[in-house]
Amino acid sequence: MFNDLRVSAFLxxxxxxxxxxxxxxxYIIIIALVLTNMIFLPSxxxxxxxVYYEQTIDYISSDVIIKPPEDVRYIDDVETxxxxxxxxxxxxxxxxxxxxxxxxxxxxxxxxxxxxxFDPRDETEVTLFHKHIKDGDFLGSGDRDQIIIGxxxxxxxxxxxxxxxxxxxxxxxxxxxxxxxxxxxREYRIKGIINTKSYQADYMVFVxxxxxxxxxxxxxxxxxxxxxxxxxxxxxxxxxKRILEFGVGENVKTWEEALPDVVSESIESxxxxxxxxxxxxxxxxxxxxxxxxTIKTFNNRKQIGILKAIGLKKSxxxxxxxxxxxxICLIGAIVGSLLLGAMVLTFTxxxxxxxxxxxxxxxxWAMIVENTALLFISxxxxxxxxxxxxxxxxxxxxxxxx
Amino acid sequence: MDEYIKxxxxxxxxxxxxxxxxxxDGVTFSVRKGEFMGIMGSSGxxxxxxxxxxxxxxxxxxxxIAIDDKDVISLSESEKGxxxxxxxxxxxxxxALVPELTAEENVSLVAMARGEGPESYSRRSRQLLSQVGLxxxxxxxxxxxxGGEQQRVAIARALIxxxxxxxxxxxxxxxxxxxxxxxxxxxxxxxxxxNLTVIMxxxxxxxxxxxxxxxxxxxxxxxxxxxxxxxxxxxxxxxL
Ligand SMILES: Nc1ncnc2c1ncn2[C@@H]1O[C@H](COP(=O)(O)OP(=O)(O)OP(=O)(O)O)[C@@H](O)[C@H]1O
Ligand SMILES: [Mg+2]
Numbered sequence: 125m126f127n128d129l130r131v132s133a134f135l136x137x138x139x140x141x142x143x144x145x146x147x148x149x150x151y152i153i154i155i156a157l158v159l160t161n162m163i164f165l166p167s168x169x170x171x172x173x174x175v176y177y178e179q180t181i182d183y184i185s186s187d188v189i190i191k192p193p194e195d196v197r198y199i200d201d202v203e204t205x206x207x208x209x210x211x212x213x214x215x216x217x218x219x220x221x222x223x224x225x226x227x228x229x230x231x232x233x234x235x236x237x238x239x240x241x242f243d244p245r246d247e248t249e250v251t252l253f254h255k256h257i258k259d260g261d262f263l264g265s266g267d268r269d270q271i272i273i274g275x276x277x278x279x280x281x282x283x284x285x286x287x288x289x290x291x292x293x294x295x296x297x298x299x300x301x302x303x304x305x306x307x308x309x310r311e312y313r314i315k316g317i318i319n320t321k322s323y324q325a326d327y328m329v330f331v332x333x334x335x336x337x338x339x340x341x342x343x344x345x346x347x348x349x350x351x352x353x354x355x356x357x358x359x360x361x362x363x364x365k366r367i368l369e370f371g372v373g374e375n376v377k378t379w380e381e382a383l384p385d386v387v388s389e390s391i392e393s394x395x396x397x398x399x400x401x402x403x404x405x406x407x408x409x410x411x412x413x414x415x416x417x418t419i420k421t422f423n424n425r426k427q428i429g430i431l432k433a434i435g436l437k438k439s440x441x442x443x444x445x446x447x448x449x450x451x452i453c454l455i456g457a458i459v460g461s462l463l464l465g466a467m468v469l470t471f472t473x474x475x476x477x478x479x480x481x482x483x484x485x486x487x488x489w490a491m492i493v494e495n496t497a498l499l500f501i502s503x504x505x506x507x508x509x510x511x512x513x514x515x516x517x518x519x520x521x522x523x524x525x526x
Numbered sequence: 527m528d529e530y531i532k533x534x535x536x537x538x539x540x541x542x543x544x545x546x547x548x549x550x551d552g553v554t555f556s557v558r559k560g561e562f563m564g565i566m567g568s569s570g571x572x573x574x575x576x577x578x579x580x581x582x583x584x585x586x587x588x589x590x591i592a593i594d595d596k597d598v599i600s601l602s603e604s605e606k607g608x609x610x611x612x613x614x615x616x617x618x619x620x621x622a623l624v625p626e627l628t629a630e631e632n633v634s635l636v637a638m639a640r641g642e643g644p645e646s647y648s649r650r651s652r653q654l655l656s657q658v659g660l661x662x663x664x665x666x667x668x669x670x671x672x673g674g675e676q677q678r679v680a681i682a683r684a685l686i687x688x689x690x691x692x693x694x695x696x697x698x699x700x701x702x703x704x705x706x707x708x709x710x711x712x713x714x715x716x717x718x719x720x721n722l723t724v725i726m727x728x729x730x731x732x733x734x735x736x737x738x739x740x741x742x743x744x745x746x747x748x749x750x751x752x753x754x755x756x757x758x759x760x761x762x763x764x765x766l
Binding site: 127128130131134135138139141142143424426427429430431432433434435436437440519520523 | 578581583584604607608609610611612614616618620622623624625626627631635636638639641667683684
């Protein structure tokens, strides 16, 4: 057995060394490109998803989000809930959101949207809005006649290119009038403009919880969600479990579970696109290897027949071709990985500028190993079949027909 | 040792549609150990078919072959392969050397397949190649050798596993008369010095001067079985 492999390896090595170097180089390059292609698109998609996930955690849901049970609109006794959650190990801080529907008037513009409220002291520990104020300042506790608005809400003077309705170029210091769903109307000075690059986050407006309490009237503002920041590197599901163990009866979800259905669905679509691209790459590799081995073995038919006549085992001959394929794939995988490395390095230095963030491709070892393994297996099979077919031909047919 | 190879009522029938061809049609003979036997006859008379059956490359439709009193027809495919690898040498009209292997490597390959160590096989391949007159061509690829030289590499390859029987199917068909003579001389030397049994197919009458014995086939049957008279021309100029 070992000796047979030695003979196969000998034949394979010599064939690679002396049989058409240019052609082998071409096969190697194609395999390298196939591998790069199999991994690059998914890595960009993963990079883009990562940007989205990060934005979701930074602005939308934080690490864990608590909502009222289904069919209930508001969280009952949010003060107690906040106190409880803040005691849970692994939690940095919890911040409640108190929204009310409304509409904003600025000059001749009007935008109908949700007005959100939070306690700025809590919020700065939970989300990153305070770090992404383009102009002006973040809300301070006790601010009553001030509002911060997302850059997409503020808009531009020339709003023809805008996708969302905006205030047409409201700036810091401008005064806007907000009409709440309960009929209360307030005048606010724009204290700051939020610019996070996240579509969702940049289409939000916030006032303080104190202000919302006053707007709501007796009983105070009602919370619809509590965002919970965990200490870094803490496992969100674990913290969620602990929160539940602390007796929280509300609907507790990790940021991942809280992703809207559209997102989960698009992730699925990405996965399908991914699979198609991987499959496409594999088909190219398989066809290439199949043709390569078919040509090689067919050209060597007579020689294979004579080696068999002499008494060389079929398996020795087949393995010598499979080994050549594996060698080409191995070198191709190495070249492909280097190519990928270079691409990732380039795009890390010069990220791809997507409208909602800078995307750097993410390549994991798992991706490389998985795709290389797939490539190896399918190529080995693609090489084995023609080698097996020619080798199984009758000795005399091979000798005569070569 | 008078009946080293014993062939009894050997037949090979091919059916092509409704047409039946008896390529070899009831052949009985035996071969002595160390005999240089020629199988002759016109084209289509069944020479190759007979040789292939003797060389265990093609199973007969009917009949018996015994080598050293051992029934070889009932061997399994892999046993036949082992038998060919260790006890037979083959030379065909086409040399069919492995194109990516040098002369030396082509010869070594067969010894390697039998499990021989690198030192031993490379020494012996070099020795054999020198003996067939290719001492200065060992590192050449087949594409860098003439037809006659390639055939001599094939002969060295056939001899590396010290076979008992050498089968050759028209080994000179692609060679000019000078090269043909060189090959035949080589066969004769091997036959005499190594006491190797040689069975060779040929349709050139002048080859007969090399053979100890000739079986002439006609329509798959033995037409003649005789020992040609030796002439001076057949004495070997090569030393082995
Ligand atoms: N695979 C096959 N199928 C059908 N008929 C065959 C096959 N092989 C050989 N034959 C027939 O058997 C007969 C003998 O063939 P064989 O090759 O043994 O002749 P040969 O004496 O070697 O001829 P040549 O000198 O031309 O090589 C021929 O009539 C040939 O057509
Ligand atoms: Mg023939």
